[in-house]
Amino acid sequence: xxxxxxxxxxxxxxxxxxxxxxxxxxxxxxxxxxxxxxxxxxxxxxxxxxxxxxxxxxxxxxxxxxxxxxxxxxxxxxxxxxxxxxxxxxxxxxxxxxxxxxxxxxxxxxxxxxxxxxxxxxxxxxxxxxxxxxxxxxxxxxxxxxxxxxxxxxxxxxxxxxxxxxxxxxxxxxxxxxxxxxxxxxxxxxx
Numbered sequence: 001x002x003x004x005x006x007x008x009x010x011x012x013x014x015x016x017x018x019x020x021x022x023x024x025x026x027x028x029x030x031x032x033x034x035x036x037x038x039x040x041x042x043x044x045x046x047x048x049x050x051x052x053x054x055x056x057x058x059x060x061x062x063x064x065x066x067x068x069x070x071x072x073x074x075x076x077x078x079x080x081x082x083x084x085x086x087x088x089x090x091x092x093x094x095x096x097x098x099x100x101x102x103x104x105x106x107x108x109x110x111x112x113x114x115x116x117x118x119x120x121x122x123x124x125x126x127x128x129x130x131x132x133x134x135x136x137x138x139x140x141x142x143x144x145x146x147x148x149x150x151x152x153x154x155x156x157x158x159x160x161x162x163x164x165x166x167x168x169x170x171x172x173x174x175x176x177x178x179x180x181x182x183x184x185x186x187x188x189x190x191x
Contacts (some may be wrong), residue, residue: 001029001030001033001073001147001148002026002029002030004073007026007072007073008072009022010022010023010025010026010072011026011066011069011072014026014059014060014063014066015063015064015065015066015067016067018063023056023059023060023063026056026059027056030056030076031052031056033146033147034052034055034076034077034080035048035049035052036142037077037080037081037143037147038051038052038080038083038084040135040139041081041084041085041088042084042087042088047087048084051080051083051084051087052080054083055076055079055080055083058079058083059076059079071153073147073148073149073153074149074153074156074157077143077147077149077153077157078156078157081157125179125180126176126179126180128179129175129176129178129179130172130176132175133171133172133175136168137168137171137172138172139158140154140158140165140168140169140172141168141169141172143157144165144169151165151166
C-alpha cells in the first residue's frame with residue numbers, strides 16, 4: 001500500500017479533481033492488499049475480487065464524499081470489511097465473522113533477506129512460522145507489518161482493543177523470534 005502522504009495526494013486528486021489517473025494508481029496499489037483482506041473474510045478468491053471491485057466502484061461513484069475522510073487507508077479497509085460482511089449476511093445469512101474464522105496467507109514478499117541481512121533459510125523459517133500463527137494473530141500481524149496500519153486503526157477496523165493488538169503482536173513476534181533463534185543455533189552448530 002502507498003505511503004500515507006501518497007494516499008492523501010491520490011485522495012485529493014480523486015475527490016477534488018475527478019482524476020481518473022489517480023484513481024487508477026489507487027486501484028493498482030491498493031487492490032492486492034484489500035483483496036487479501038477480503039479473502040480472509042470471504043475465503044473465496046473470485047468473490048473477494050468482486051467485493052474489492054465493488055469497493056473501488058463505490059469510491060469512484062462517491063468520490064466527492066472522500067473530501068470528508070480523514071484516514072483514507074482505514075477508510076479503504078473498513079469499506080472492504082463492510083462490503084464483505086454485507087455480502088456474507090445477504091448470501092449466507094451470516095451476521096458476523098469472528099477474527100478466529102478469518103484465514104490469511106501472508107507472503108514472504110516483504111521479507112527481503114538482503115534487507116534483513118539473513119539467509120534465505122531464515123527468511124523461509126520466518127514465513128513458515130508466520131503461517132503457523134493462529135488466524136487472529138496472523139491477521140493482526142499482517143495488518144501491522146505488511147499493510148502498515150496503526151494499532152488504533154486496526155482496533156477500529158476489527159472492533160477490538162489496542163491492548164489485544166499489542167498482545168497478539170507480542171505473541172507473533174515471540175514465536176517468530178523463537179524460530180529465528182532456533183534456526184541460528186542450528187546453522188551455527190553445522191558451521
